[in-house]
Amino acid sequence: MIIMIIKLTLALLFGLLIGLDRQMKQKQLGMRPSMVICIASCLLTIVSIEAFSKFGGENHPNMDPMRLAAQIVSGVGFIGAGVILRRSNEVISGLTSAALIWSASALGIAIGAGFYKEAICGIVLLIAAVNLIPGLMKLLGWERLNRYDVSLKVVVESNSRMTELIRHIQRNPAPAPASEDRKSTEKAEFKIRHFKIKDLDSNRQRMDLLLSVPNHYYLSEIYYYIKEFDHVLSVEAEQL
Template sequence: MMFDPFLKLGISAILGMIIGLERELKRKPVGLKTCLVISISSCLLTIVSIESAYVFPLKDHITMDPLRLAAQIVSGVGFLGAGVILRRGNDSITGLTTAAIIWGAAGIGVAVGAGFYWESAFGVALLIVSVELIPFLINFFGPKQLREKEVMLQITVADEKNIAKVIEHLKRQEINIKTMRIKDVEENEHLLKLRAVIDQKRSTAELYYAIRSIEDIVHVDIESG
């Protein structure tokens, strides 16, 4: 059909837009425009790859792989995905979901370009369910470990003899300490660098007030994802 490529590009744009809106609503670096470009471009390259295998046959009866060009999209998009993966100063990694969304948008574009419309639509639905609904359900019904979030704490304690007491108070506040580093900063002041986990529903402000109420704490710095 003459208009079949245009139909594929249109469907790819709609599905890419759905994926991009999900990222846009979460204020992620890869949003609507990026997902649209990836999905449409992947679809276009897949169409070109398939059509060129039949429109421009090689001489001497050498056959072309219809998806040869499209196969390179998967590896090519990997470089784009790597650009949104960040390593913070506390050694935590962010951006993995966004990188996976980029790869998924490219996959949707390839699938639509190859003519798998219903499979592509179902794939987008599963993507949205996977990143939106399933984490929401896990927060209520999942194991305790999946209902916790990691925080990085920097606490300045007034006197070294108070360090053990402060740590004990933190445990009473249901702050589960995973790693701890102690550093002398000034005379009679000591810095505790802690990696801890708390309940997912607990706000950063609530955590700050709980820690700041502990005696002998001079400064508090909290980083929460």
């Protein structure tokens, strides 16, 4: 029992390390799916190893009790793939949901094989990985973890100051109200992760941007901040 808990806990911690590395580099695979996949994989491995000693033996030397369970894992993987969406600006969503669907099959296999303690420990760690640990990491104040992505579609008049507009968006955050922590707020910046420009009719152009912004900015602040720029005709903003 203790060894099993240690294995699952180490799987959670190692998945957390991988997820932190990906999330700090603003990649799609973050903390939640990394931890969920690592825990579920560890649980399936434990069940597979223990199932042979539980159901096999000298009387059944060629028995493979996990053969059918392996097909369940593959089949549920296709269901999980169905909830992964590729949105505009190369943004992918649904990774955590897909990982949880796959992990649910691992829990079902563990329960069906009679590994109740392993299943209980697994579901506790899965819930902690999805709901508790990411919030705890953000409370530590790491700036790269306290950001979210915003998709912007900005229609502008054709002009020669496009580069200046892009630099202004990237280097200057929205104005913050005067307060004691104004200095710390002014250090934040909007980072352009993806950029696309397209010609429209009537001498107009559309910019598609993916911005990484600090959590303390509301989407409405960003919308009005971009709206106030010269030559901007319309703005469409979406929080991802």
